[in-house]
Amino acid sequence: MKREITFPNQPESRPRPTIRDVAALAGVGLATASRALRGEPVVSEELQARVLRAAAQLEYLPNLTASSLRLKTRETHTIGMLLQNSANPFSSALHRAVGDVAHAHGYEVLSGSVDESADRERRLAAKFAARRVDGLVIVPASHDQSYRANELRLGMALVFVDRPAERIDADAILSDNRLGSRQAVLRLISLGHRRIAFMGDDLSIWTAQERLQGYRDALEQAGLVFDEALVRHDVAQPDVAAGVLGELLGLADPATAVFAAQNLITIGVIRGLRLASLQHTVALIGFDDFPLSDLVEPAVTVVSQNPQRIGTLAGEVLLQRLEGDTSPTQRYVVETSFIERGSGEIRPS
Amino acid sequence: MKREITFPNQPESRPRPTIRDVAALAGVGLATASRALRGEPVVSEELQARVLRAAAQLEYLPNLTASSLRLKTRETHTIGMLLQNSANPFSSALHRAVGDVAHAHGYEVLSGSVDESADRERRLAAKFAARRVDGLVIVPASHDQSYRANELRLGMALVFVDRPAERIDADAILSDNRLGSRQAVLRLISLGHRRIAFMGDDLSIWTAQERLQGYRDALEQAGLVFDEALVRHDVAQPDVAAGVLGELLGLADPATAVFAAQNLITIGVIRGLRLASLQHTVALIGFDDFPLSDLVEPAVTVVSQNPQRIGTLAGEVLLQRLEGDTSPTQRYVVETSFIERGSGEIRPS
DNA sequence: TTGAAAGCGCTAACAA
């Protein structure tokens, strides 16, 4: 490996050049330098050139914190993003998409993980507000965001993602959890399944409720009875899912199919079915796709969400609000798609 | 769904309360309010209480951009993070780990994706510098970071991750790419393989070079000749990998094992082997683990990196620098681990 | 221990 070290690491004490230094070197007034640097059309070509040359020579970098402080609108061109867990693929796709939209509009994005804790959510939102972010994209963990009402009233735009705002009026971008789930369960029913297990996330999470509702919708539509014994919540820990699966398959009248209402649960179920060598016997449909779902045996049938689309939409809606759109808030619903790969097409034995 | 809308979306024109308002309401001077809010020990208990009460009553939120502007050190308590692609699991694990360390120390993190473009890297770095981030964690795409020498000299701390700094002196946190690769290939050799293909990323990427070097080390150590025909670069597009795999298996003296030097390549190879029904015939070891690698058939043997550890270390090193550590820069090497799952233990037929 | 005043780097109002 090359080892040519060209620049020393020692911090130099020379202060950064300011716009005053640029103005002085260019031999113009402070305001002219500012206008020239921002490309305001009023300033003459000659002075503009002189200012830019001086700035380049000094390696001048404008101080955006100072600028935003003085700006009429006081905007920072920064947005905040509150994620549940930035290491999870759904979140990171969201983050990437929002970031791309933001950068394209000259905004930067601060982000943090909240891990389903309403308390961390509130604290992080306050920190972002203290940094005067112009807007917030938030996957809410709490069930009452009215604590943020004050920030909202004071001009911080809010867009909710994946889960709706509660007790506050704001835009939201959501998947069609209920419809996607209903369709998946109807598919299982059409194959002859009558004992379909539902394994879901903690019911305090809005999407978990919606997906359960979709499951119930399907049963009702097909005239099947809802059996509590087939329904289990809060099994998103991979090891928990496998254990619970065992119980569901061990019932007197056991499940012949499983609807796993979250991707970590789906993965837990796959592991459990493998262990029992039942992966070709028990049908499985998962909500939310995941990488390599097509490479396991059998490949996994899923209701696929579109985090990329959701994130892009969230970014666009937020930026429209920041650019002054004051139309009534809206709820955008992004369709899911049903991807048949094999595990969901197994008939009851 | 509940629809109780409690707070209107209309932005209110009332300006945010400032520290002056707090001081006035508490009946103290501006400086006293500032000291009280920051918990400086000099201020009397009574005044402190009065100030805090006033702040609470006004729902006062300090303006951190204004504060950092005036601060002696001018620090923003913000760090920037330059990732290649924040939607990739390695990057997002890194991001999460750095974020956790930063938050624990009262810092926020700005981040952006650079997609292996040196130009985007330079532009984003400049934007972060303009926001006066205190430090930067960077997965470099470029091969010359001396353009940032000026920022560095002016006090912005830099920590490189996954790939070393070039033409500039800075801390770096790296995986032991070379050793991990050597061990993997030696393992294949020990099973009797003599024709081992190397499929790697673009050679302009430092890690790709290192992993190739590890492959060569292993051959040399075992006294095998290096055959150019078995080595292919820049196959990180999933569909490309499958095609290239076909060529390698179609040689007059074909490969009996594949070392896939990046996780997207590994996945492409798995797809290709599947298609040709050779997944139980041709051995495969991948560099970098990925979710569900244990659930495909056969389960995939990998050299596993530790992005969580790397990210945590990067955050800690950066924060130490920010807290004044001026010791010589260092290169930290994080061990890889070898995880045997089946695909790498196939003997040549 | 407190407060008045200066000033961080910038943009906006005002004057020339």
Place this chain on the structure above:
DNA sequence: TTGTTAGCGCTTTCAA
């Protein structure tokens, strides 16, 4: 078109 001046919200002298 340009320059001078005020002041964004805060922290830090400096003097009381």
